[in-house]
Structures are given as structure tokens and as C-alpha cells.
Amino acid sequence: MTEPGMSNAIIWQRQNLRELPKFRDGTTYLYLEHTRLEQDGRGVRAYHPEGMVTLPAASLSVLLLGPGCSVSHEAVKALSDTGCSLLWVGEGGVRLYASGLGETRSAARLQRQALLWANPQSRLRVVRQMYAMRFPEGLPPDLTLEQIRGREGARVRDAYARSSQAYGVRWDTRQYKQQDWHRATPVNKAISAGNACLYGLAHAAILSMGYSPALGFIHTGKMLSFVYDVADLYKLEVVLPVAFREAATPGDDLERRVRTGLRDHMTKLRLLERMAADLLRLLGGDDTDPNSTAPGDLWDPEGHAAGGVNHAGHDS
Structure with a gap:
């Protein structure tokens, strides 16, 4: 056109x-x-x-x-x-x-993510950081991972109960079956639609910052494991208020109203800026993206060799 x-x-x-x-x-x-x-x-x-x-x-x-x-x-x-x-x-x-492809063209952050993910000690450290971010009061350092997961489960349960009471929406349990989508309760539909939007935003943040959506620290074994890790940092704060509010509001187009409400809520919370800063804080690295037009280095066990040059020397 x-x-x-x-x-x-x-x-x-x-x-x-x-x-x-x-x-x-x-x-x-x-x-x-x-x-x-x-x-x-x-x-x-x-x-x-x-x-x-x-x-x-x-x-x-x-x-x-x-x-x-x-x-x-x-x-x-x-x-x-x-x-x-x-x-x-x-x-x-x-x-x-x-x-599709994100914005960055450098593999530096992906390589650092892989190093942290592959080492059990550093991976556990990132896992603890991710859980600690969800508790403003912090977590005792001597808790086992199983104990931390128990506290997280209680936090999620209490958040659903508070939202149910605040918006007057009955809450029984979280249910989502892809095959029975139209039989789900309105609040479960609203939460699922909101979570999907949050997953999409987290996925875009991960790709744009140069990380892998597959190398999750808490979640594992799926191509979107790290997407679930990142989304869970904000899910209760971002999705639940909008989902319960729209489920309590009469009218059609529930999923559309949730998406529209989430867009406004995410903008108000400056969620994109928070995601970028939190990813850098969790996985380290700086806020710069190397020159995408420069050739990449060549791997060498004694240190990287310069790429884009002829290494034959004068004897060839």
C-alpha cells in the first residue's frame, strides 16, 4: 500500500x-x-x-x-x-x-542466563530471589525450597480469597481446561484471559531483552518455562484485580474487557519498565546492547578470538 x-x-x-x-x-x-x-x-x-x-x-x-x-x-x-x-x-x-524475533541481536544476556541456569548453586540463588520478590517482608534465609513453595501457595490462596471478598465474586477453586473453556466460570475465564496477556507481555520482554523463554529457573521442561517464571512475579498484583472486577461487572465480551482493563493497568503500573529492570537485576548484566552490526567473536578455550578477520596470517 x-x-x-x-x-x-x-x-x-x-x-x-x-x-x-x-x-x-x-x-x-x-x-x-x-x-x-x-x-x-x-x-x-x-x-x-x-x-x-x-x-x-x-x-x-x-x-x-x-x-x-x-x-x-x-x-x-x-x-x-x-x-x-x-x-x-x-x-x-x-x-x-x-x-517472532525480538529487538536485541546480541547473545550476551542469553549466555549469562544459560550459565546461571546450568549451575545448581546459581540457579537456586535465582529461584530464591524470584520468590523473595513476591514477599515485601522478605523470606527467612534458612527456609527450604519446599517451605518457600508452601508459603507461596498460602499467599496465592489468600490473594484469591481477598479478591473474592473485595469484588463480591464467588470463588471456589482455580479451574482451566482448554477443552471446556466455555464451561468455565466467568472469573476463571477472566483470569485465564488475563494470564495469557501477561504471558505474552513477559514473552515479549524476555525476547526483547535477549533472554531465552525456555530456560526457566522455577519452572522447567517447557519451551516457555521462563515466561511462566517472569509472569508469576506480577500475576497476583496485575491480573487478579482486573479479572475479578470484570467478572463482577455485568455484560458481554468479558475477555475483551479484561484485555482492555489490563492494558490500562499495566501502563499505570509501568510494568514494561519493571520487567526490564527486574530481569537485569535477577540475571545480572548491564543495560547496554552491543553493536548489532559488529561481527561476533570466535570461541577459543583460552579466550574469544576476534571475528570478521582473516586468521590465516602472512604465511598463507
Whole structure:
């Protein structure tokens, strides 16, 4: 798509990734259904039966693509070049099926995550830090991991009970069965829809910061284990108030209202900025992204060798 009088030859200039806003400075997310995305001379446009909008691609952190969405190759390239993560999700955003490339091009943070994950001592240290972040009063250092999990279970149970009382919504137990989605209670639907949005945001944060969503510290064995780790840091604070509030409000489109409410709530809490800072605090490293245009180093047991140069010497 081009504007009248605009040349079809060059309609997108590749931007310098280092000059774009950092992930935590961007907006939260946008969820789309039954929409066609195409590149035009100013970026990416979204065509929906109700109209057309130009997406704020340079400041958009994650784009959730629901059922009925189609994306042109050039639109994917344009969004990727601005650092926007594309997530293909199920109806209502309750499942995440696939994801695109994040903003960073460096493997430094991923390598540090792998080192912390592979060492039992450092992994346990990160696990304890993740649990401690959920308790403002802190945790006694002599607690075993099983005791910590017990306290976490009690914290979650109490949070559900308080939310139930505060919003006047009956709460029995957490139930989510993918096959019986339409039979779930409204509050369980609201929580599931909210969790899915939070997972998408955490997934985008992890990829954009250069970490692996698979190398979880508390959760393990799944390709999104670290996504669950990160989302659990904020789930009770972020999802529960919105989910119970919307479940208590009469009306249709419960999942849509939850997504809209969460977007506003996440912005108010500055959740993107918090996620970025917490990831760096948990896994270490600095807030810089090395020059993505520079060649990578070559591994050597005595220290990395420079990449992008000919090591044959003068004798070859």
C-alpha cells in the first residue's frame, strides 16, 4: 500500500535499531482479530472490517495476532526492524502458538542466563530471589525450597480469597481446561484471559531483552518455562484485580474487557519498565546492547578470538 504519488520502489527505510526506544519505554501491547496487516510508505497499516489504522510500530512492544489475522511479508519485516515482537495467539489471547524475533541481536544476556541456569548453586540463588520478590517482608534465609513453595501457595490462596471478598465474586477453586473453556466460570475465564496477556507481555520482554523463554529457573521442561517464571512475579498484583472486577461487572465480551482493563493497568503500573529492570537485576548484566552490526567473536578455550578477520596470517 502506498500513498498517492508515492514511488513503489522504496517505501521503507531500514532504521538503526540502536536509535529506537528501548523496550521498557514502549507502549504495552495491541491485540488484533480478523485484521490484515500490510506495509505502506509510513509503516504498517491494519485493515479491519470496521476501518483502517496506522500502527505505532516504532513504540509498540508486542503485537498479539488472534484468529483471522493475516500479515504480509513486508509488514513482518517492518515490525521486526522496529523491535516489535509478533505473537500468534488463540481466540481471546488465551493461547500462544508462535513468536517472532525480538529487538536485541546480541547473545550476551542469553549466555549469562544459560550459565546461571546450568549451575545448581546459581540457579537456586535465582529461584530464591524470584520468590523473595513476591514477599515485601522478605523470606527467612534458612527456609527450604519446599517451605518457600508452601508459603507461596498460602499467599496465592489468600490473594484469591481477598479478591473474592473485595469484588463480591464467588470463588471456589482455580479451574482451566482448554477443552471446556466455555464451561468455565466467568472469573476463571477472566483470569485465564488475563494470564495469557501477561504471558505474552513477559514473552515479549524476555525476547526483547535477549533472554531465552525456555530456560526457566522455577519452572522447567517447557519451551516457555521462563515466561511462566517472569509472569508469576506480577500475576497476583496485575491480573487478579482486573479479572475479578470484570467478572463482577455485568455484560458481554468479558475477555475483551479484561484485555482492555489490563492494558490500562499495566501502563499505570509501568510494568514494561519493571520487567526490564527486574530481569537485569535477577540475571545480572548491564543495560547496554552491543553493536548489532559488529561481527561476533570466535570461541577459543583460552579466550574469544576476534571475528570478521582473516586468521590465516602472512604465511598463507
